[in-house]
Amino acid sequence: MRKAGLFLMLILLSGCNIRVLDPASDTAEKLTDLIYLSFGLMMLVFIVVIILFVRFVSKYRDNSESKPRTIKDDKENKWLELTWTILPFILLAILAVPTIKATYDLTSSISENEEGSSGDEIIIDVEAQRFNWKFTYENGSTSYDELVLPVGKKVKFRLTSKDVIHSFWIPSLAGKIDVIPGKETKLSFRPSDTGTFQGKCAEFCGAEHALMRFETRVVSNFEFQQWLKQE
Numbered sequence: 505m506r507k508a509g510l511f512l513m514l515i516l517l518s519g520c521n522i523r524v525l526d527p528a529s530d531t532a533e534k535l536t537d538l539i540y541l542s543f544g545l546m547m548l549v550f551i552v553v554i555i556l557f558v559r560f561v562s563k564y565r566d567n568s569e570s571k572p573r574t575i576k577d578d579k580e581n582k583w584l585e586l587t588w589t590i591l592p593f594i595l596l597a598i599l600a601v602p603t604i605k606a607t608y609d610l611t612s613s614i615s616e617n618e619e620g621s622s623g624d625e626i627i628i629d630v631e632a633q634r635f636n637w638k639f640t641y642e643n644g645s646t647s648y649d650e651l652v653l654p655v656g657k658k659v660k661f662r663l664t665s666k667d668v669i670h671s672f673w674i675p676s677l678a679g680k681i682d683v684i685p686g687k688e689t690k691l692s693f694r695p696s697d698t699g700t701f702q703g704k705c706a707e708f709c710g711a712e713h714a715l716m717r718f719e720t721r722v723v724s725n726f727e728f729q730q731w732l733k734q735e
């Protein structure tokens with residue numbers, strides 16, 4: 505009880521404004537669908553197991569008047585054994601096919617036409633350093649801890665770190681990606697909604713790691729161009 509209270513307190517104290525299941529990009533949408541699918545399958549298995557558990561416990565309950573029962577284990581039930589052998593395969597296949605497909609889609613959308621951006625996409629260089637984020641746009645303008653993106657356009661990030669390993673994470677827009685010194689990692693997504701989304705470093709990187717946050721503003725293309733000029 506005490507532990508549950510402590511856990512609840514931690515959640516409340518964390519002032520959590522990170523929204524994971526509130527997708528605002530094509531990539532986040534795919535990831536959210538996967539989360540719901542796996543959660544749905546898990547609940548299905550959980551409910552079936554609980555129903556069988558309650559049924560067996562009540563059916564084979566040892567009431568004091570009856571003689572002690574011994575379980576005979578000499579009968580085979582071929583169909584039952586086949587069912588519980590094949591069923592996990594089916595469940596795993598339902599989970600695996602969309603997961604592999606989504607993984608493939610996301611990876612190929614990052615690696616396609618590497619060099620130069622077309623009118624439909626922009627490239628942003630991200631440099632992580634304890635404890636801030638530097639964003640460099642194609643026209644050379646830079647910003648710190650503030651990322652501004654045009655809605656509807658594909659954004660490609662090239663990420664690297666100046667010191668230790670960080671992790672770039674905007675829960676509403678994409679999954680986490682490691683940011684590694686001396687190496688470039690890539691991430692891409694297409695924001696579908698305007699708004700302000702919290703981003704943060706998701707890899708413990710030092711004393712002020714918790715403060716290594718940034719704000720992502722997804723705005724109209726016009727506003728984006730205006731902002732670029734100002735920077």
Ligand SMILES: [Cu+2]
Pocket residue numbers: 669670671705706707708709713716
């Ligand atoms: Cu960090």
